[in-house]
Amino acid sequence: MRSPSTSTDLRASHRARCQAVSSSSRGGAGAVGHAAIQLGVWAGATVITTVSSDAKADLARAAGAHHVVQYPDDALADRIREIAPDGVDHVVEVAPAQNAALDVEVLANHGSIAYYANNNGDDFSVPIVPSFIKNARWQGLLLYTVGPDALNAAAEDITAALRDGALPVGEDAGLPLTWFPLEETAAAHDAVEGGATGKVLIRVSDETLV
Incomplete structure (x- = not known):
């Protein structure tokens, strides 16, 4: 398994029991969560995603998620473990400050947690004992520093x-x-800052590129 390419990890893990996307309010309906769902399905994993609303649940299902768990829910971990009794093999995390404890709780032995977000600069604490009991791997991911081998593998x-x-x-x-x-670029920025679901794009020209 090549690291830390999330897409490569998923493709190499054809025996993966579950792929969990644990997320913030934009999780499974956001761009990162959407890509994680699609790549997980393509790699042959069973995909569980967490979302914050019925509308976002519909988007996650449209992306291909096999199971959608909606939060806030005090029994979130229990619901995920009902789907994956042995735990999930991989977690794609965009809100580690909020979800670190949950991630480890639902993780399978030798599972990995790939986190890609800075939580607006917030620190997060790793549950040390539960993490090493499960031989958990916490994997940060930033394209600019990931290295050429992992970047090329992900691109492939x-x-x-x-x-x-x-x-x-x-x-x-x-x-x-x-x-x-x-x-209307300024309006596009306002839409992003306002939490627009999905992707906000700017049309530079109406001309068709050849």
């Missing part, structure tokens, strides 16, 4: 997934696209 996997048609976008695929013309 993503290219293969694209060729397989496994990464569609748009509301029907679980990732709504909101377009703005170039002259």
Whole structure:
């Protein structure tokens, strides 16, 4: 298994029992969660995702998630363990400060937690004893420092997934696209800051590229 490429980890783990996407309010319906769901499904994993609303649950299902768990829910860990009694093999985490304890609780022995977010600069605490009891691996991920080998491996996997048609976008695929013309760039920024679901895009030109 090549590390720390999440896509490569998933592809190498064909025997994975479950792929959990543990997330913030934009989790399974956000861009990172959406990509994690699609890559997990493409890699042959069973995908569990957590979301904060019925509307986002619909988007996560459209992206391909096999199981959707909605929060806030005091029994969130129990619900995930009902789906994956032996725990999940991989967690893709975008809110580690909020979810570190939950991630370890639902993790399988020798599982990994890949986190990609800074929680607005917040620190987070790792549950030390539960983590080493489960031989857990906490894996940070930043494209700029991940290194050429892992970056190339991820690019190969993503290219293969694209060729397989496994990464569609748009509301029907679980990732709504909101377009703005170039002259409304400020409004596009406002939409992002306002928490727009999916991706906000700017149309630079109406001309078709050849």
